[in-house]
Amino acid sequence: MSTVNQETATLESDIVIAGGGPVGLAMACALSASGLQVVLVDASKEVFTVDELIAESAEPDFDPRVSALTVVSQQMLDDFGAWDAIASARVCPYQSMHVWDGDGTGSIHFSADDLHEQALGFIVENRLVTAALFARAVSHSGLALVTGKSIDSIEIDRSTTDVLPVLLTLSDGSTIASRLLVGADGANSLVREQSGFAMRRWDYGHKAIVTTVETEKPHEYTAWQRFMPTGPLAFLPLHVPGREPVEQRYCSIVWSCVTETAEGVMGLDEDAFNQALGKAFESRLGAPVSSARRLSFPLWQRHATDYVQSNVALVGDAAHTIHPLAGQGVNLGFADVLALAQVIQQAVANNEDFSSHQVLSRYQRKRKGHNLGMMAAMEGFKRLFGSEDLTIRWLRNAGLDLTDNLPMLKARLMRQAMGI
Secondary structure, three states: OOEEEOOOOEEEEEEEEEOOOHHHHHHHHHOOOOOOOEEEEEOOOOOOOHHHHOOOOOOOOOOOOEEEEOHHHHHHHHHOOOHHHHHHHOOEEEOEEEEEEOOOOOEEEEEHHHHOOOOOEEEEEHHHHHHHHHHHHOOOOOEEEEEOOOEEEEEEOOOOOOOOOEEEEEOOOOEEEEEEEEEOOOOOOHHHHHOOOOEEEEEEEEEEEEEEEEEOOOOOOEEEEEEOOOOOEEEEEOOOOOOOHHHOOEEEEEEEEEHHHHHHHHOOOHHHHHHHHHHHOOOEOEOEEEEOOOEEEEEEEEEEOOOEEOOEEEOHHHOEEOOHHHOOHHHHHHHHHHHHHHHHHHHHHOOOOOOOHHHHHHHHHHHHHHHHHHHHHHHHHHHHHHOOOHHHHHHHHHHHHHHHOOHHHHHHHHHHHHOO
8 A cells, every 4th residue: 555654744656647537547447456556646526336326216317428438448347347337237238330421321330240249339427437447446455545636736856866756746735756647637637738748739620519318219229320511420329227128218419510500509498409409310219308418518639749758657538539429539548548557567577667768658659559540530530521522422422331331341340449
């Protein structure tokens, strides 16, 4: 367990993780077998168990923020011992995916049966993932959790021979000294900003609207996505335990619109919103019967020029954010976690300084190219389906139909999307 220096009242550790969201907690769990002393700092005071989050009610209260987890991400959560709690509560494996062009006739359909898999992925509420990972994190003796306190300042003295060059000052005046700081504190990362990481960013000109809707028809355990010039609209299936498939009518929606359109949609009352949503979705699941509280947030693409410095590493949204049209954000973050944990553990096993730039650069080499490739693909999709040029519209519709009739290509695309 991390120790407290009685003379300085400074908590000392090998690694400090900033951020207690899914990626930060996954980082803590991934390092649990490393033998290192780890501290996780998160400003939130709210701590919920999975059971508390799904307390029985007349109708389920879903978190409007969900993630489409790949098979690889699900396996990681299972390895950490967190998946059983999530699966026993509320998770929706989806067996199919249907994507179509809202400005044409092109479409493509993916099915897990074609790969002899049980599911293409899993739709899970973010708060359930957080709660399950928190429960696993607190069970590890080598981890200290500091919650309800934010980081006020970060000092890194690389000129000293002190083995703990990183010093964090928290909102209550307490301090934490460490060899390595891991920034898992999201898109507006304080770690990234105060550590001086260069960042490339640009505004997509979109806002995402998220909420939970009940539809007239069952969702058929299918992820649905319509591409429109104003942005993509996704209906992601949710599962209510104890109900038959024909009664499964709840979906989480992610509606990405140009900013002006999104602001107009957010101003609608529930009935008008449901009508607009049904029209945008071409009523593929009938009319939306009801919709829950809506959230909206601007969409930016961000990418840190480097993920690492001596004594500092960035993971997840602190290092990169992408358009949510493919639901890959948290999966990229989890892949970062596994890569960084592996690099650190190998360095420890080889008696290397795991906080050195030389060692941490191995993590950057593992992840940066892949993340840039995914970001480029998402930008390409956005531009392709956002164009109203007649030639491009014809090409993308023909391309969707052609791909739908090429089983080997479809299988390759599905496996890439699943992370396998």
